[in-house]
Amino acid sequence: METEIFLLWLAVAALVLTGLAGTVLPVLPGVSLVFAGLWLAAWIEHYEKVSGFIVILLGVLTLLAMGVDVLATALGAKRVGASRQAILGAMLGTFFGLFFGILGLLFGPFAGAVIGEFIARGGWQRATAVGLGTWLGLLFGALAKIALSLTMLGVFALAYFI
Numbered sequence: 001m002e003t004e005i006f007l008l009w010l011a012v013a014a015l016v017l018t019g020l021a022g023t024v025l026p027v028l029p030g031v032s033l034v035f036a037g038l039w040l041a042a043w044i045e046h047y048e049k050v051s052g053f054i055v056i057l058l059g060v061l062t063l064l065a066m067g068v069d070v071l072a073t074a075l076g077a078k079r080v081g082a083s084r085q086a087i088l089g090a091m092l093g094t095f096f097g098l099f100f101g102i103l104g105l106l107f108g109p110f111a112g113a114v115i116g117e118f119i120a121r122g123g124w125q126r127a128t129a130v131g132l133g134t135w136l137g138l139l140f141g142a143l144a145k146i147a148l149s150l151t152m153l154g155v156f157a158l159a160y161f162i
Contacts, residue, residue, distance in 0.1 A: 005044065012041045016153070023145040024105070026094045031069075034149045035062040038156045045160075054159045058152050065148035069141040076137015082117060082130045089116025090134045110135040 015037030022030025038058050042050035077087050089112035097108020114131035118124060 008040065008044050012037045012044070015040065020146075020149060023149050024142055025098065026105075027098060031062050031065040031145055031149055031152075034152055035059060038152060041156070041160070050156060050159045054155065057155060061148055061152050061155070065145050068144040068148070072141035072144060073134070073137040076140065077113075077130070077134045079137075080130045080133030082113065082134050083120035085120035086113045086117035086127075086130050086134060089113050089119075090131075090138065092116075094138070109138050 015033050018028060019030045019033030019035075019037060022028025022033055024030070035058055038050075039055055042052075042055050047055070073090075077090070090109040091112070093108035093110065093112020093115075094105070095108075096112075097104030097106075100108070110131045112131075113134040114124075114127045117130040118127040121127070
């Protein structure tokens with residue numbers, strides 16, 4: 001029984017750590033994995049240290065983080081009048097940027113949005129402005145996901161240890 005509990009706690013750690021990485025890596029459902037790990041931890045303890053109410057609160061924070069991420073990206077792109085091609089380009093740039101490490105993650109979405117906007121409407125100056133706006137939206141979305149994930153960990157820790 002102790003081995004099973006140890007393995008479950010190992011799964012908690014793996015889910016939370018992978019989730020935290022996923023808040024900046026767009027391929028992973030970061031905040032959802034953090035929530036899954038925290039829910040598993042509450043379940044292991046039979047919801048005695050972390051109540052069902054706290055788990056629901058963590059679920060609400062998860063949904064909020066997901067919504068803020070989509071909204072920030074959309075607002076960043078909309079604010080500069082990005083075309084659908086620019087948004088698709090940013091998504092493709094993000095995906096292909098994964099293969100080039102942190103620099104790829106930073107510059108891939110920008111390059112993809114610029115190329116997409118240039119194909120859609122032409123003009124490098126406009127395409128660059130759209131790329132920057134779209135990239136800033138992605139950046140603020142990622143920062144919001146990180147902040148809300150850390151808030152979730154804080155709420156869980158307070159409930160667990162107090």
